Amino acid sequence: MKFTRRTLLAAASAAALLAAPLAAEAQNLPRNMRMVIGSTSTGGDTYQNSAIVAEALSEKLGINIKVDAVGATEAFKAVGRDKRGTTIMMFHDQSFLGNLYGVSGYDDPFANYAVGPTVAINPGNAYLVPADSPYQTMDDIFAAAESGTRVRVAIQPGGVSEIGFTAMKNAAKLRAPGSEENIVAVNTGSQSDKNQAMWDDLADVINGSIQANEQFTQLDPSDQKAMRFVWITARPETLEQAPEAGMGNTTRDDLLSYASPKTHVPLNESEDFTFDKEFFFLFNKDMDPAIIDAIDAALTEVFDEGKIQERQKESFFIPDFLPTAEAREHLTKKRDTYRKVIDDISAGS
Amino acid sequence: MGDMTRVTIDFDTSHLIFPTLIAIILGLLGLAIVLRDHARLAEAGVHWHRTWQHMDKPRFLGVLGLTLLYFTMMVPVGEIWPNTGMGFLLCSIPYVMAAGLLFMHARAPRQVLPLLIVALVGPTFVWWLFTYPLFLTLP
């Protein structure tokens, strides 16, 4: 599929290439767009999701879109420089979480960029314990913290991997103020580092994902590498859209049992904390809004046709299209919720 | 003994530990070099003067200047036709040509012609290869 996109589009745009600025002006849409992403990996979920969307979008609009895995810092710079709208960006909640956690290189995306439509969710964010862990549920973990046992959680600080950890501290605080001090972070990097932290007995709980860790949960419990899920942060309504077979040998029902409402990590007295990693567009804030409208309209058609959803589900993404206006409202609300949790926890410690 | 070897690392400042350590080692090594080679270091001025005298200045400075110009022009030229790689193509042809002429000793037409062909075909082929089959971004 990608092959045909590459070759056909390449051939089609070859002729239009030198006339590009003219044609673009006439249609208000650049003929050659560059989609930069907040990840440097072309094997990761951000790239995959971006490639699916870029392919559908370029077919619909009849333009050329290249996905470039330049990483968050460089992507923000590239979009920030380009007011003409020939560079667009695809990223996920990290864009505002990085800012909330004060990571260098992350400005407030809502103030400095134009947040665009959401397209998909990766529902995989999860927390795991060793198979022989004394903790069976999240409740056990909070009880241990309350009774004064230190629970070490391996995360990659400063974003998507830390938000669930912050929520755990918040939940511990709600249950028994002061017990959140017993939930401590082990700051690591990649998934491999987090797994290794568990095997080296440096962490009691690790952040991971359904996709990367499911097979470890299927190992014989006597295997030193064996793990168990304790918490999946996705909203139940997100997980319900996952394929019924789930992932590997873990069915959707199994997955649901680790997520709210069956597994409780309270956000406040009435609600559970949930986190979905949502992918959305980011644009230059001075760019012509007509381009954003054109992308919105094209995406609406693409999602109405329904083919992209199948493609997304094949790669374990949950389709999640919200046009720009709705997406902005939804993401702003989401950001505000997490900001409160993060502020509460960092103010307390 | 046990207490002497214990260290506590504060995560928030852990980015400075290793650079500090390396800077200290680097400083010590630098000092050792100065102590050992002070005689030679004192003659550095003479050494540089000789280097400068023996240098083929037009070629050395020329290629540096050309490269600077090449890198500086690539992005602005590319901006005229965004995301098409034109900046690379339109700057590389004159650059390869000019650098080739600079390096050449006898600039007879018979020698310039192959260079001209390479300067035209080389960048164009590379540009085509990266833009279409490889689908990568060029400036």
Place this chain on the structure above:
Amino acid sequence: MFEFISPLFVSLVLGGTLVGIIFGAIPGMTATMAVAVCLPLTYSLGLENGLALLLGLYVGGISGGLVPAILLGIPGTPSSITTTFDGYPMAQRGEGEKALRIGIVASLVGGLISLLVLDLFAPTLADFAIKFSYVEKFLIILFALTVMAALSSDMLLGIFSGVLGIFISLIGTYDISDGGNGELRLVPPGTEYWLESGFSLLPVLIGLFGLAAILEQAEIGVPRGHSASEVKVGKHSRFSFGVFRGQGVNLVRSSLIGTFIGILPGVGGSAASIISYTNAKTFSKTPERFGKGEPGGIIASESGNNGLTGGALVPLLSLGIPGDSTTALLIGAFTLQGVQVGPLFIGNNPGTWDAMIFAMLIANIAMFAMMYFAIRYFAMVVTIPKHILFPVILMMCVIGAYTINYGIMFDVWTLLIFGVLGWLFTKLRLEVAPFIIGFILGPSAEIYFVKSLESFGDVTIFFTKSWIAVVLWLLIVGSVAGAVLMSKKKQRIAEEPV
């Protein structure tokens, strides 16, 4: 059981290997880039066929790097840096063809040995690899760093250059994705915009080796004649398999070292050939010949980096964790097809597993056949007049630098900065080889060192963590002692009246 074999499967492996060799052979283009570029194609090819293409690219890309390393002294990929140390001196004496053949044979042996290890021991080795915590990984890096001492012609200046390389590699943020805290350091005020992510390896590498060499030539006026040497390649000494006599141990040891380094997630591809090279030099009877055109050096380097190919697939297929940057991309090929990789992969997908082993086997043999018989054409590169070759190399360096991180202009400037630095280095008698090794290993050394202390809170942990740590210390001490003895010997020879 071999139902995956089809004409398409085989031609994809062959095509992948060929394209990989070309990518590897062009300075600035790497195996990782070849795989990244072709990854999207695999969606329409299906899993087995897609993997056939990617594995061909991987094996070809790692191998192709030896060509410019030997003929031009510019490593085609970071993992062939150590090949330049002995390959380029050989080419300069007119033994380019011989050096190429040695490198290609060593690559084949390295590839096949690692493939055998992969096929027989993958899950067992993965269980062993996870015994390597931050502490052991730091010691491995430290061991690789000891090569700096062994490589230097002037020990003090060489080590200074190496430590300088480490220092410069630390510029930028303490990378969060490796476990750092994301804070900037060593960045002069006002340059944060550019230096936030530090200098990337590839532009630094091609700047130091490629651009700097051309600047040196420009300084002396680009003497007429052909590049590597005036001598016709291969005129002086013919290649025969006799070169490998007495190198059997080196060959097998380097292949196994390469394989093992590949198995350790995060230690990194370039470390494989560096450690193989250190070992070969330490255990050699004639260590003083290393760095001056010793076939043993090429053998160690090339069997080491091809040994990596099989090794890096071990953690990928038995833990779902990539062993180097190229295999990290292979994960994408699996997820594109909705196939999970993890500890159950081999058991759940025996067909895919067989297909991968088979593809690697064909790729290695094809790599050997293609390169061995194409040597004459490769060697033609040194007959191109310099005034044509140099501008084209400069342009390719620019392309490589710009595309390595998918379009960042600062990487192109990095190329120029390090080109000029490399030229300055030779003037200041600083040494480029230890510098680049320090630069490559610096970031891993930092993360593993700091994390060891952060996790265990005691400096004695480096000695007491495990028996593996003790073994690694013995190797480190042995390597340093060897280098010191060597330099003493050299001094004595120099002082003896003639």
